[in-house]
Amino acid sequence: MSMETTLQNALQQAFKELFNLEVTEVELQPTRKEFEGSHTFVMFSFLKAVRKRPDELGQMLGDYLTQNTNVVSGYNVANKGFLNISIADKVWIDTFGNLAQNNEYGKLPHKNQKVMVEYSSPNTNKPLHLGHLRNNFLGYSVAQILEAAGYDVVKANLVNDRGVHICKSMLAYQKFGEGETPESSGIKGDHLIGKYYVEFDKQMKKQVTPIIAKIAKNEFSLFTDEEVTNIRNYQNKIAKINEEIRNEQAKLPALKGQLLASFDADFQELFTNWEASLTYSSDFKKYIDNQSFTKKQQPLIKLIRRIIKLYNSIAKEDGNIKQIANNKTPLMNEVVEMLQKWEAKDPETVALWQKMNGWVYEGFDATYKAIGVDFDQMYYESETYLLGKDIIKDGLDKDLFYTKPDGSVWAKLPKEVSDNDKILLRSNGTSVYMTQDLGTADKKYEDHAISKSIYVIGNEQDYHCKVLFQILKDLDRPYADGLYHLSYGMVDLPTGKMKSREGTVIDADDLLEEVKETARKRTDDLGKLDGMSDAEKIEIYRIIALGALKYTLLRVDPKKRMLFDKESSVDFQGDAGPFVQMNYVRTRSILRKAAEMGISTNEPWAVSDLHVMEKELIKLLLQYEAVVEEAGYEYNPSFVAQYAYDLARTYSQFFAECPILKMDDGSAASIERRKFRIALSTKTGELIKKALGLLGIEVPERM
């Protein structure tokens, strides 16, 4: 029985014997550092029931624990309600003794449940970027954690290898590629395809300009009636916004005259530039966001913000119009044609598609290998996009779906989920993304009989997943209750959101190379790898670089959006991957040195008291399984990252304060202490390695 359950049971017993009170749940929390003790029982909620003052109840419970258990060595009552309990050193030592011999520690009992983690799920029209890295690291880590928590895990990847976006790259390649290949160009396959995707966008922009000009002149001959109404709607919105802008701008001169002088020179310059052009200015906006202002200055700031926001809204509406115009370009027509050919299995189109996808897969495989993630099951949308049509019939039979007069099929959705029903079959009989996902969900279950299915998808698809899960639930799918959307936040850059069109995307391959280079420089500066072969060194740079990168992306709560600054985010110091790795390396170094000195590293010890840092270490070591369980339950690797860091930091303090090998002063006690500390180091190293392993981070033997 663990210390914790011993205490909990004893406390329940105490309430029963002393007050005849049945207490169902006793929660203990770690004692804060500034107080004596390790476990704290919060008594507030029980004070009324037993009609005691905190110090009285504390004393009664404390005495009871001391007398009726053999683990408690003392207690104190603090801040009128906190009972801090101290555990005897001997108990800590014995518990660690058991732990040290348990090689299975950290592997939780088998749960006999199969769970699928779908992650990565890339498009085959451009290379992986920073956002994908967060996804991949998260998915892989969650899979490792669930496995440690006792599940059977299937790692799945659903590749989006068909559709309009793929045809864009294909068409551009066909037109401008001149037979270029990854071999002939020396460009990695996925990057080569990405190049043509960008090229398509460029060419289409050229074609769309005259169409936009026509719209501006109210020439609508190209468009259907419906499109014209939509465009008119957008134009009306823009007109309204413009009017608002005029209203707001009218207030500008007065405020400016009153307040501008109170701002610093930088601001005044930016303001003047902005006022002269009066458009959306991301520079100015960023400056304002990062600056603090006095209460007096706020009115002007608020007005500026308002105007900038309005310009931003115009840009959005403009984008909508552009979207419609895009579809009228000759290039887009060709794309649609190509997609139809592909769906009709036209040999030439399919051959091109296969060739280009092949290049992308080679590229992806290289990246996956480089970042250390893998999959047990690949799904391809080209094979799954027709799935889900059987479900339509099922839904119609169950009266969950209905058909509109034009032939389109819709799913009814409850008000809590969505105000609108969801279309599943277009009036022309083709299916949409949702239909396909429904079918794929069935397929996953048929293939693997999974009881849980985790979708690692960005939070911009919250709505999509909510609707998907609701429909599956309504359809009474047996796996419906096990569906979970692991919704993670976007990765922001200091310059704002990543946008491929503005060239602000951080490419995964490039980033990895840069981090490796940083790792190389730092490592070489420290000079600890002198005398190793180049191959050995490169391997260590790789491990450190990936450790740094994965740790920065995983230490943050997945649900939250996070900021990634290339210059400063990938830390090597402090709360960072390499710091944790370094402490593993220290434990290994201790063992190596011990062997050199001819000291056996695997012997029983006899110590009877503990140094503070020894006790802190043992406390942490005992928490590992609970952390795995919790991280698995919440699908949250950041708990593991936090734990790994705590363990490393505690070891680092222990390492600085407590001599290990130098312990020996010839006395028997010192030799026992040395054996004990070596065992502590060994176990700590083991658990650091395991914890980092759950994050997909490797450890070097030296660094």
Next chain:
RNA sequence: GGUUCCAUAGCUCAACUGGAUAGAGCAACUGCCUUCUAAGCAGUAGGUUGAUGGUUCGAGUCCAUCUGGAAUCACCA
């Protein structure tokens, strides 16, 4: 406009689900390498948890309103 999420130290993030004096790292400043790896250790400084009310023994956490930010709401994928 509707819905959902977010706001904590100069910066990046925590806070065991309502508990004690809100904690780490980075950046700044002070010490510590002739002894087990200094990518380190010890210390100083840094906070009206966006604002205002409320709920109670107790609120960063729950509720209401406001301010600011993000995502989403397609016969796109």
